[in-house]
Amino acid sequence: MGWKKGKRILALWTALVCLTGSLAGCGANGMPDAGQAAVAESGAGTVQAGMDSDGTGAADTAARDTEGAAGKEGATEAENAEEKESAAEDGGSPGMTLPPLNMPDDKYRTFYEVFVYSFYDSDGDGIGDLKGLTQKLDYINDGDDATDTDLGCNGIWLMPIMPSTTYHKYDVTDYYGIDEQYGTMEDFDAFMAECKKRDIHVILDLVLNHTSSSHPWFIAACDYLKQLEDGQEPDAGACPYVEYYNFSREKGAGYCELDGTWYYEARFWSEMPDLNLGNEKVREEIGEIVDFWLAKGVDGFRLDAAKEYYSGTVDANVEVLEWFNGMVKEKKEDAYLVAEVWADMETYAAYYGSGIDSVFNFAFADYNGVIANAVKGTAPASGFGKALCECEEKFASYNENYVDAPFYTNHDLSRSAGYYAGDEPERQVKMAGGMNLMMGGCAFVYYGEELGMKGSGKDENKRAPMYWSKDAAAEGMCRGPQDMDEVRMVYDSLEEQAADKASIYQYYKDAIRLRNTFPEIARGKTEFLEEKSDDQVCVMKKVYEGSEILLLINVSEGEKKVDVAGLTLNGKEADGNWQAVCDWTDSAQTGRWIFCGRLLTGEEQAVMSGTEVTMPPYSVLLFR
């Protein structure tokens, strides 16, 4: 091959790279990797790894020439070297030339749940802090769409950061401060400023069901009650704080003893007295707390334990949320609110009646949720699509503006690396994370899940130090909660996983990348295609503003074939003419189905032959 021809091919190759967003063999970003294609026949023949099979179009020409020039078998060493050089010129390293992201500025984000205590320690005391988190923001999102060295999350849920007596900080002693273990208010302001630069939205964990028993309100109330004469009734005029909590002379369910005479409601722990959320003064206090943090620039709140506002009384809880939602939205119209209601789906769906944006979708989480059951094979894969449709219908019946809040694990649940006991647990861990991130709504990823961290049993174990490095003495490593058992990791630390294209970490990045590229994934209405689904395969469409995306999900350890004949996508009937190498921003004009994304858990590639799609084990394929 002559030098000139080589240059021409390189130019085409570069164009192709721009179109696909991936380089030969790297397969990053969840996009089909044209460079790995081994076969590309004309007409509607067999297509591997998403090669364009049609005989026309620039992308196709590029694909052909690429195969000739840079394909693994035909290329000389010199040509391959030249290709690498070109890639380096192009973006610095393979995989750096990315297709455009498409992220409408709305509430359908991908949040990263951070336990500051265990994330990154900036001052060497072993406890994570806000400065440390700020230093690691580029890990979560560097604010540059052109790079893929970050996770791609565009939201952070901060577990409680206010002054508290415990390591977990769910017992607040001051709603207007920063716990000194985590730093100062200046640190928080600096953190917020860096988040704004990166368009990372921040929501605070707001604990309204209870305060700490060391909160000045509770101390004042108790001091007042203790000095009352025998039989004397408390007077809120003398001490308003007696009405901030639920005091009683009777020891009701969920009550703790204060002294020989008085009891107080404390559902979780004696040192977490429940607030009386029906009290007007308490509501005024909460309004001021909201003002304070909104002025700090936070984008919303995660509402802890909303089910216990009035334990056992859904209507009363919904009323509290309705008040809170209205109050917050009056102050900040586009604030984002998500409530924790740890209950069954029928129950938490009803909380959408409050008008709140989101309620965590517990049904899909945990070792026995919809996702894990499908991945373990203890429930049919089709159950995933069915459950999604069921939720969408149910939530919308309460509030048509609901935003689902899918998550897979959180700080109260065992980490997912322990869920799977099969032969290929790593593939299952990836698969389940991928399914979580293919769900509609505002998705939440618990820190460390993207590394497959371990942790189960007592709560402390679920909140182990972020696994930056296998060296516990490495810079920034936290020591974890004091009562944590030794948590043995089964998968590598970030250091190794960042360098391994097949790691859980890369898989999560690819999944988030797909989410940030195709708005249909988070925002589309699910159309479950039951006739194409079975116990191991779930086929569904997502439809958003008239644009459709097709998801094929194989949760089995074996290959699965799906014939898409009879299906229509964006007005195009499946006809076996596939397009993989494309500019999807203009896909409506191509007249062909586009293989536009995939999440693979192993070496096996997708193969399209006619209208039949062969899905690799534990894979997600996307078409548009």
Ligand SMILES: [Ca+2]
């Ligand atoms: Ca520290």
Ligand SMILES: [Ca+2]
């Ligand atoms: Ca980036």
Ligand SMILES: [Ca+2]
């Ligand atoms: Ca309560």
